[in-house]
Amino acid sequence: MDLQLSGRVAIVTGASKGMGLAITRTLLEEGARVVAVSRRGTPELDALAGPALVHATEDLMDPEAPARVVRRAVEAFGGLDILVNNAGGPPPGVTLPRFGFLTPNDDDWRTMFEFNLFAVVRAVRAAIPAMLERGGGSIVNISSGNARHPGPMNFDYNAAKAGLNNLTKGLSEEFGPQGIRFNTVSPGPVRTAWWTEEGGAADVLAQATGADRQAVMDKVAPEMMNLTTGRLVEPQEVADAVVLLASPRSASTTGSEYAVDGGFLKQV
Template sequence: MDLRLNGRVAVVTGGSKGIGLAVVRTLLEEGARVVAASRTRGPGLDALAGPGLVHVPVDLMDPGAPARVVERAVEEYGGLDVLVNNAGGPPPGVTLPRFGFLTPGDGDWREMFEFNLFSAVRAIRAALPHMIARGGGAIVNVSSGNARRPVPMNVDYSAAKAALNNLTKALSEEYGPQGIRVNCVSAGPTVTDWWTKEGGAADVIGAQAGAGRADVIEKIGPEMMQLTTGRLAEPQEIADAVALLVSPRSASTTGADFVVDSGFLKQF
């Protein structure tokens, strides 16, 4: 299927690995010109290097960073059509999961909202004038099933993603008449660095369960989270949903929460 993205200009935050890297790769394959934002470039982006890809090294915990990324896209390619707010998860230097409401303090809550909500708010604020000038655009916020299925673990993360979902709905109403579509993709547990890195979620859960990293990812994690498919999702599966939603093929889809979660959200 031709997604009609050839020549479109896209910004993808958190674009150097995991879901973000898969989104960057997919948009490039569809002919888009992509500006990827992340703290470091990494081998994944290096492998995609070409005239249609620009990397902007920024820390999205910096309030000024999202606007700098958007301005770079406009400088390089003359405008902006697509924004994918993918950056999220544990803030830099933080390991999740964290168990219990009393575990994170005020500073933890602030960092979590800075990374998972405010960075998206700032990117959208910077992007909207450029999209309006082009007669429209598409924004996708990468959220989480935990926004709708909170548990006594990572409560600050779940709350930040719930706020992101609410923001998505509000923006779709306000800017839909100006040709800007805003949607969410709510990812379930996905095979990313969050799970697989040394000291990551699989190691934290494995330490409690007396199991190795591979067993947690392949068996214990899917069973614990009651995933219908029996496995964590792959980043490409999330990226495919994002690419479809930013495409003109989804011209009548706005304010939606597109779930790609291996059957995690059974009751919603």
């Protein structure tokens, strides 16, 4: 199926690995031109180098970074059609999961909201004028199943993602008539660096459960989270949903939330 993305200009945040890397790669394969945003490069991102890719080295904890990225896209490719706010999860230097409401302090809450909500607000604010100049566009925000599945861990992260869901719905109402579509993709647990890196979620849960880290990813975590598929989600599975929503083939889809979560969410 032709997704009609050839020549479109996209920004992808958190693009150096995991879901962001898969989204970037898929957009390039579909003929889009991409500004890939990350704090540092990776060999995997470097392997995608070419005339259709610009790597913007930015830290989204800097309030001015999103506006610089949008200017970079306009300067490099002449405009902006797609924004994928993928950067999120643990802020730089933070390890999740955190157990219990009393664990995060005020600074933890502020940092979590800065990375998972306020950075998105700034990116959207910067992107809207550029998209309106092109007659519209598509913005996809990466949320989490935990936004609608509260539990006794990661209270600050879950609340930030719930705010992101609400924000996306409101934006779709205001800017839909002007041609900008807003949608959310809510992954479940995805086999990314958040889980796999040394000291990441797999190691935290291994310590809590007494299992080894590989068993956590292959068996313990899917069972603990009651995943219907019995396995963690793969980054490419999220990327496929994101790129379809970014495409003009989804022109009547706005204000929606797509769960790519292995059956994590059970609510009707």
